[in-house]
Amino acid sequence: MIRVFAAASFVAAGAVTGSALASKLRREQRICAAICSLFSRTAFLVGYRGDDVYSVCSELRRDTELAPLTFLNELPETYSSGADFRDIWRSSVTSQTFGAEETELLIRLGSIIGRSDSASQCETIDQLGKRAAELEKRRADTSRQKGRLYRSVGLLLGVISAILVI
Amino acid sequence: MTERTSLEIIAGYLPEPLRAAVLSAEAAIGPDLTELRLYSGQPAVIVYPGRILFLTRCGVTASSANTAVIRTSFEDIRRTIDAVTHYSFHSHVNEFRQGSFIIGSGIRAGISGVYNQDGLITDVTGICFRISRSVLGCSADLAGLVGGGKGLLICGGVNSGKTTIIRDLCCVLGRKRKVVLVDERNEIAAVSDGRTGCDVGILTNVLTGCPRHIGIISAIRSLSPDVIICDELAGDDDVDAVAAGAGCGISFCASVHAESLEALKCRYFAERLLSTGLFSHAAFLAGASQPGRIREVAEL
Numbered sequence: 001m002i003r004v005f006a007a008a009s010f011v012a013a014g015a016v017t018g019s020a021l022a023s024k025l026r027r028e029q030r031i032c033a034a035i036c037s038l039f040s041r042t043a044f045l046v047g048y049r050g051d052d053v054y055s056v057c058s059e060l061r062r063d064t065e066l067a068p069l070t071f072l073n074e075l076p077e078t079y080s081s082g083a084d085f086r087d088i089w090r091s092s093v094t095s096q097t098f099g100a101e102e103t104e105l106l107i108r109l110g111s112i113i114g115r116s117d118s119a120s121q122c123e124t125i126d127q128l129g130k131r132a133a134e135l136e137k138r139r140a141d142t143s144r145q146k147g148r149l150y151r152s153v154g155l156l157l158g159v160i161s162a163i164l165v166i
Numbered sequence: 167m168t169e170r171t172s173l174e175i176i177a178g179y180l181p182e183p184l185r186a187a188v189l190s191a192e193a194a195i196g197p198d199l200t201e202l203r204l205y206s207g208q209p210a211v212i213v214y215p216g217r218i219l220f221l222t223r224c225g226v227t228a229s230s231a232n233t234a235v236i237r238t239s240f241e242d243i244r245r246t247i248d249a250v251t252h253y254s255f256h257s258h259v260n261e262f263r264q265g266s267f268i269i270g271s272g273i274r275a276g277i278s279g280v281y282n283q284d285g286l287i288t289d290v291t292g293i294c295f296r297i298s299r300s301v302l303g304c305s306a307d308l309a310g311l312v313g314g315g316k317g318l319l320i321c322g323g324v325n326s327g328k329t330t331i332i333r334d335l336c337c338v339l340g341r342k343r344k345v346v347l348v349d350e351r352n353e354i355a356a357v358s359d360g361r362t363g364c365d366v367g368i369l370t371n372v373l374t375g376c377p378r379h380i381g382i383i384s385a386i387r388s389l390s391p392d393v394i395i396c397d398e399l400a401g402d403d404d405v406d407a408v409a410a411g412a413g414c415g416i417s418f419c420a421s422v423h424a425e426s427l428e429a430l431k432c433r434y435f436a437e438r439l440l441s442t443g444l445f446s447h448a449a450f451l452a453g454a455s456q457p458g459r460i461r462e463v464a465e466l
Contacts, residue, residue: 052254081178082185084245085253114254117286121256 007162014161018154022147027068028099029143032136034068035102039129041066042113047122053085053114054078071096071106086110101135172297175271176202181245184210187223187236194225200325200457202295206243209235215325216455240291247290250275260375262286264351272298272356272363298329298356300364304458305334311447311463312339312393317418319399319466321430322451327458328421329353331451332397333364335419339393340367346389348381348396349374379407386411395419405435409442418444426450427464440466 041063045056057075060066074092076083089110093103105128112124170178173195177188187210188195188202201213202221209230210221219226222234229235250267251258261267263286267275279290308331311318320335322328333354339345347366349355352374356363362372371389373381378396382404385394394411396404399420408418424430430448431437439445445466452459 046256050257052252052257054252054254079249079252081249082182084248114251114256116255117259117284118256 003166007165010161010165011155011158014154014156014158015151016154018151021150021154022143025139025143025147025150029136029139031068031098031102032132032139034066035105036129036132036136037063037065038069039109039125039132042109043122043125043129046113046125047118050118056113085114105132105135171197172271172273173199173202175269175273176295179246179249179269181242181249184236184238184242187221191221191225200297200299204238204243204246204293206238206240206291208237210238215457243290243293246293247277259286262288266351266353268352268356268358268363269295270356270358270363272300274298274353274356298333298353298364299327299458300333301330301458302334302337305331305338307460308449308463309335309338312417312419313343315415315417315444316446317420317444319430319445319448320419320421320451321424321448322421323423323425323453325454325457326451328451329397330458331449331460332395332419332421333366336366336370336395338367339395339419340370343369343392344390345370345393345395346385346391347372348378348385348394350376350378350381350397354397377403379403382407383410386414386416391416393417393419397421398423399435399439402435402438405439405442408439408444412442412444425453
């Protein structure tokens, strides 16, 4: 009876581990999709509305589509004496557990936002957006391929362990 | 909550250690300063009417050779501009074109530097924070000269207080008559976040951010003013716009760079301006040592 219970636990653990690894990949893909939205939304706010960076942050924080980008909640919505906006952006991004490429894209956005006229910024944001779109496609492919693999291997290892226990 | 002084407001935009130096020297600087000037690689300067001092780590000094003077680096200037523009160059393109920002409570930040091919100052090498003065009642003797289609020119040199007089006239006239203030560079009303930084009268409409002549025409067409007040008439476009108000019963009040009646008549647009018949008097100011003081009023 104990062996059967242990075997079932191993199967369940294998399935859960595989599923967790697969959902981590899906999360990375969702973050990438949110970064793509962040770029297009920022380009609109800067290029069309001419908002300053604090108004941009305020608008971005309210956008539910960008909810996976929790670093936005750490950005200031008003000017505060002695607080360098770009330093805050950088530290907010690096405090998160994004992938290296996502982090680099977000830090790049923080370094160019507000630095030049609207047209130049939109052009750079557009280029960053293209890179983000490519990255999202890669993450989606990885999630589809490796996600299935992780789930299958996790379950398989669980079953093998169960057989060995029995 | 206590109201922040002009110096504290300016200090809020300065990087360390400049901010700490300004705040610790606030008592020594006193309330009479008119400007705080920062130059790349040079000492920070405190300007008073008729005298200049230099900021040190613990106060002020009259000598720029004092080893304790605080020198402003190019990086300090860049960080100050970042703060003044709220890290948003794109939201302040007009200000970079005009070379002047409003940072609240009527404080203006003028900048110098290199104009790029689009007519914007990009590499900023100097910042001049100017504290606007509201001297209540300084135009009391002039308000009666404006009305019934007759107008007034406020004439003076640089820093003579033309803007201070104009602001007070707005305030006085704007209590009783419909006034439109055409404030091209936002120096008089200091509009920020939809609010005027200075009292310009309850019946005063403010038009800012547009070329002066366009503002004057717009005011005549759409705001039915009794009085139009504007700063620094300086060219044919402005004279044409003022002339458009002739026969409409509108009185004009404007400032002009000129230290005397002779100097006024030497300005290339003066003849056309005076021939409109819209200005019956010119008030000449005393000068930079006595800002806002009227030296004489001449009939035109």
